[in-house]
Amino acid sequence: MDQFTLNLIVIGASFALYFGIAFWARAGSTSEFYAAGQGVSPVMNGMATAADWMSAASFISMAGLIAFGGYNNSVFLMGWTGGYVLLALLLAPYLRKFGKFTVPEFVGDRFYSTSARMVAVVCLLVISITYVIGQMVGVGVTFARFLEVSTTTGLLIGSAVVFAYAVFGGMKGITYTQVAQYVVLITAYTIPAIFISLNLTGAFLPQVGLVSGYAPSGNDVYFLDKLDQVVTDLGFTAYTADTTNMLNMFLVTMSLMIGTAGLPHVIIRFFTVPKVSDARVSAGWALVFIALLYTVAPAVGSMARLNITTTFWPGAIDGDTFSKPALSIAEIDSNPELIWIRNWEKTGLLAFTDKNGDGLIQYFNEPKAVTDANKKVADAQKALTEAAADADKAPLEAAVAEATTARDAALEAAMLGGQSLAAQGIVGNELTTVNNDIMVLANPEIAKLPGWVIALVAAGGLAAALSTAAGLLLAISSAISHDLIKGALNPNISEKGELLAARISMAFAIVLATWLGLDPPGFAAQVVALAFGLAAATIFPVLMMGIFSTRVTKEGAIAGMIVGLISTAVYIFLYLGWFFIPDTNMLPNTPDAHFLGISPAAFGPIGAVLNFVVAYVVSGMTKAPPQDVQDLIQSIRVPKGAGAAQAH
Amino acid sequence: MADKTSSNAYWAANIRVITISMIIWFACSFGLGILLRPALSGIHIGGADIGFWFAQNGSIYVFLVLIFAYAAKMNKLDKEHGVEE
Numbered sequence: 001m002d003q004f005t006l007n008l009i010v011i012g013a014s015f016a017l018y019f020g021i022a023f024w025a026r027a028g029s030t031s032e033f034y035a036a037g038q039g040v041s042p043v044m045n046g047m048a049t050a051a052d053w054m055s056a057a058s059f060i061s062m063a064g065l066i067a068f069g070g071y072n073n074s075v076f077l078m079g080w081t082g083g084y085v086l087l088a089l090l091l092a093p094y095l096r097k098f099g100k101f102t103v104p105e106f107v108g109d110r111f112y113s114t115s116a117r118m119v120a121v122v123c124l125l126v127i128s129i130t131y132v133i134g135q136m137v138g139v140g141v142t143f144a145r146f147l148e149v150s151t152t153t154g155l156l157i158g159s160a161v162v163f164a165y166a167v168f169g170g171m172k173g174i175t176y177t178q179v180a181q182y183v184v185l186i187t188a189y190t191i192p193a194i195f196i197s198l199n200l201t202g203a204f205l206p207q208v209g210l211v212s213g214y215a216p217s218g219n220d221v222y223f224l225d226k227l228d229q230v231v232t233d234l235g236f237t238a239y240t241a242d243t244t245n246m247l248n249m250f251l252v253t254m255s256l257m258i259g260t261a262g263l264p265h266v267i268i269r270f271f272t273v274p275k276v277s278d279a280r281v282s283a284g285w286a287l288v289f290i291a292l293l294y295t296v297a298p299a300v301g302s303m304a305r306l307n308i309t310t311t312f313w314p315g316a317i318d319g320d321t322f323s324k325p326a327l328s329i330a331e332i333d334s335n336p337e338l339i340w341i342r343n344w345e346k347t348g349l350l351a352f353t354d355k356n357g358d359g360l361i362q363y364f365n366e367p368k369a370v371t372d373a374n375k376k377v378a379d380a381q382k383a384l385t386e387a388a389a390d391a392d393k394a395p396l397e398a399a400v401a402e403a404t405t406a407r408d409a410a411l412e413a414a415m416l417g418g419q420s421l422a423a424q425g426i427v428g429n430e431l432t433t434v435n436n437d438i439m440v441l442a443n444p445e446i447a448k449l450p451g452w453v454i455a456l457v458a459a460g461g462l463a464a465a466l467s468t469a470a471g472l473l474l475a476i477s478s479a480i481s482h483d484l485i486k487g488a489l490n491p492n493i494s495e496k497g498e499l500l501a502a503r504i505s506m507a508f509a510i511v512l513a514t515w516l517g518l519d520p521p522g523f524a525a526q527v528v529a530l531a532f533g534l535a536a537a538t539i540f541p542v543l544m545m546g547i548f549s550t551r552v553t554k555e556g557a558i559a560g561m562i563v564g565l566i567s568t569a570v571y572i573f574l575y576l577g578w579f580f581i582p583d584t585n586m587l588p589n590t591p592d593a594h595f596l597g598i599s600p601a602a603f604g605p606i607g608a609v610l611n612f613v614v615a616y617v618v619s620g621m622t623k624a625p626p627q628d629v630q631d632l633i634q635s636i637r638v639p640k641g642a643g644a645a646q647a648h
Numbered sequence: 649m650a651d652k653t654s655s656n657a658y659w660a661a662n663i664r665v666i667t668i669s670m671i672i673w674f675a676c677s678f679g680l681g682i683l684l685r686p687a688l689s690g691i692h693i694g695g696a697d698i699g700f701w702f703a704q705n706g707s708i709y710v711f712l713v714l715i716f717a718y719a720a721k722m723n724k725l726d727k728e729h730g731v732e733e
Contacts, residue, residue: 066704074703078677081708085673088715089666093722207705211694222695240700242686250682275733277723284715291708298704637662638655638731 003451007146010455011462014184015161018466021180022165022173030495033170033502034101034478035271040175042278046285048175049269051182051463052471053080053260053286054293055131056138057528059185059464063443064436066301070239074298075249079256081287081294086261086540088283092270094547096279097636101271103264103539104483110546112629113554114488119561123538124264124479126565128472129513131263131531135469136517139462145347145441146458152518158466159514166470166510167503174470175272181463186292188460192444192453193296196303199447206299216318227306233321234309235365235416239302245597255604259532262540265468265475276639304439307446311338312363312431322417326360340445344438351433356425363431367414370421373407374428469513477506530572533600537564537607545615550633552615555622560615568607572600658729665721669714677707 027033040048058080065073098106104124108117136155143154165173190206197209200216201223213219214226221229228238243249260266269286270279310316315324332338344350352361380400387396411422421427441461444453481502486493493501538561545552545560552560575594577584587593589600598606625633635641680688685699693701726732 071700071703074681074700077704078681078707081711082673082677085669085711085714089669089718208694210705211696211701213695224695224700240696242689243682246682250678253678253682277719277726277733280719280722281716284712284719287708287712287715291712295705295708634655637659639726639733640731641733 001451003454004148006451006455007458010452011146011459014180014459014463017180018161018165018177021177022169025173025176026168027170027172027499030482030499030502031101032172033499034474034482035268036170036172036175038272039274040272042273042282043285044179045175045269045273045278045282046287047182047289048178049266049282049286050289050293051178051185051467052269053266053290053468054185054464055468056135056142056461056465058293058297059189060138060142060437060440060461063297063301063304064439066298067305067439068434068436070237071241072243072249075252075256077294077298079253080260081290082253082257083260084283084287084290086257087266087270088280091261091267091540091543091547092279092283093276093639094636095267095543096270096273097276097639097641098632101268102478102482103267103543104479105487106546107542107557108483108487110629110632111542111552111554111557112626113558116554116558116561117483117487119558120539120542121479121483123534123561123565125476127263127531127535127539128265128476128479129509129516131265131528132469132472132476132509132513133516134528135465135472136513138465139469140517141437142441142458142461142465146455155514155517158462158469159510162466162469162473163507163510166473167506170502171268171272171474174467174474177470178467181467182289184456185460185463185467186289188456188463189293189300189440190296192447192449192457193300193303195449195453196307196443196447197299200303200306206296206303210299210302223306224302227302230306230309230313230316230321233316233417234313234363235367239305245591248591248594248597248599248602251598251602251605255536255602256532258540258608259534259536259604262535262538262543263531264479264535264539265471267539267543268475268478269471300443301439304443304446307443308434308439309363311446312361326362328360329354330359332361337448340442343445344442349433349435349438350431350442352431355430356427358425361430362416362426364416364429366429367410369410370407370414370428373403373410376403377407379403473506473509473513476509477502480505480509530569533568533572533604533607534565536604537568537611541608541611541615545612547633547636549619550630551619551624553619553622553625556615556617556619559618560611563614564607564611567610568603571595571603571607575600655729655731658725658731661725661729662722665718665725669718672710672714676702676710681707 031038062076065076095106098109100106100109104117104120107120108114136158139158140151140155143149143157144151147154165177169177193206194204197203197206200214201209201212202215202219203209203212209223212223214221214223217226224240228240232238270282273279273282312327313321313324314327315321332341341350345352354361377400380396380403384393384396384400387393408422411427412420414421416424416426441457444457481498485501486498541564542557542561545557573579574586575589591597591599680699681703685697685703688699689697691698696704723732
């Protein structure tokens with residue numbers, strides 16, 4: 001059976017399972033649609049939350065980011081797990097006791113103001129819509145690669161699938177489908193990791209393999225030391241090297257942590273459990289299931305990095321990196337175990353060119369001086385070939401000669417394996433593109449694992465993207481139907497009418513996300529930074545103050561949210577362009593230009609501090625919240641009485 | 649609803665537990681994983697120095713223990729103060 005048929009069977013079977021579950025658990029009431037009737041056990045809820053939370057970014061991109069970023073990109077590991085401690089301790093139990101369905105509803109009741117609720121709706125919609133576009137793009141890419149269709153077709157198939165089960169199932173259908181999706185994605189992630197860890201370190205658990213000895217050289221060198229040695233031989237920064245900007249690393253981690261705790265689609269998961277004590281422990285179960293993937297990710301990333309490097313430098317496996325020549329093109333085309341290189345080349349996520357024509361692909365960290373010198377030669381040659389026939393070519397030819405001399409000097413000065421590049425006849429790095437995303441998707445192929453593992457990874461990537469998209473769509477539709485329509489525009493709407501409005505707004509959200517995903521503005525990484533930064537600077541602080549302060553007033557909360565929203569958005573837009581429109585940025589997005597070295601992705605905590613300060617100052621100048629709000633605050637602080645969740 | 653004095657004592661106890669947990673949360677991730685890594689680079693766990701290990705694996709284990717310990721402690725406090733569900 002060929003790989004394509006295998007992919008079809010495994011992906012088809014997983015989809016049949018999701019549809020079956022969605023049909024079996026379809027929602028009949030608004031309570032079931034928004035909060036699964038508040039009857040989901042903490043373990044099941046934890047598993048569904050984990051699937052909801054772990055998006056295409058966690059499943060497909062994170063290990064690759066760690067593979068190429070090393071220690072610096074530990075920010076994702078700590079940031080995307082540490083937020084659950086904040087959720088369990090600071091938000092989940094109190095919001096469950098509050099006993100209603102949406103985040104803006106809490107903001108509106110606690111701050112006794114429809115305006116506060118509407119500001120929260122705006123924050124929620126901006127956060128969730130930016131996030132859902134990224135998921136739809138992930139679905140399109142995965143379908144395109146594994147079903148061999150165009151990205152557009154892949155995206156349309158994905159939208160249809162999400163539409164079918166999210167619109168009809170509501171929270172109840174989504175929750176039970178996500179449990180199944182979790183099982184698929186975690187199996188797909190850990191099986192290749194275990195195989196690879198056994199190969200490289202002899203350890204069954206990848207977490208242990210990461211700190212064990214390197215097996216091919218008899219375990220007498222640690223795996224991480226081996227990896228550091230191989231990548232530094234090729235001129236890259238050591239994998240375990242310390243960060244060069246501790247302040248920025250600190251702030252990015254903090255932004256991801258409090259952003260996680262402020263993401264509306266994660267928070268609403270804690271409305272679905274039966275009791276307050278279940279909300280606390282449910283956050284723990286969610287983190288157990290997330291940790292199964294997140295503690296494996298560093299092993300997947302580092303081992304994939306070593307595997308791909310030793311593929312291109314076969315000598316690195318058992319001794320000196322340069323004891324054998326680099327991988328030859330003839331080998332790539334004749335060795336069936338290396339067929340993945342050509343397959344991934346077709347997607348554009350991997351690219352190589354034999355610049356010096358020696359039939360070998362030399363992969364190394366090209367020094368910037370060489371890159372610049374090569375570019376100058378190319379520019380000079382381009383000017384010469386494009387010159388008009390009757391133009392004076394002499395100065396142009398002189399420019400080419402001058403650039404070539406400078407380039408030769410740069411190659412003479414640059415070293416690789418103890419010799420200059422010039423002496424080895426190398427003109428530059430020949431593995432020109434290695435996209436982060438292929439580290440997980442191509443991992444089973446690089447490690448030469450069987451075809452069914454490859455198909456399983458495809459199904460896992462789709463499960464991760466689809467489950468997150470469904471959770472986000474639910475958060476969007478409940479904000480529109482419950483907060484905007486029932487809360488402000490038409491408070492007398494019937495339950496049936498509200499359920500219909502929820503389904504219609506979800507359908508609209510899917511169409512919008514698909515449309516934006518068809519023509520992605522090319523800023524997936526930036527919008528994720530925006531989503532986390534905004535969640536950190538708006539939703540998290542307002543919920544914290546709502547629970548832990550009796551003094552913060554509606555004026556304080558509204559002013560705080562607006563300051564958090566605007567300051568964070570403006571700081572991001574300054575470096576990435578207004579509304580992400582290319583070339584509208586006022587400052588270059590480079591570490592030197594960043595204020596105190598703080599990158600746009602790190603601004604969230606600063607926005608949050610501004611939010612807190614403004615809210616407290618304004619509250620100090622305005623009239624204290626009324627008695628019924630004081631009673632509400634006292635009531636959410638104790639678990640007693642949560643069983644009688646308010647009916648709607 | 650529980651009487652006022654009991655729920656105030658309960659809330660104070662809750663804040664105390666949260667504060668201690670937050671200190672541990674900060675110490676393992678931001679402390680050992682980032683700020684103290686250069687100072688502690690001599691201490692190793694297998695092939696990794698302690699800062700690297702806490703940044704990539706260790707702090708996640710600590711987070712897990714923290715949440716379950718908090719949930720257990722709060723269940724006990726709920727009963728002591730008569731505010732359990």
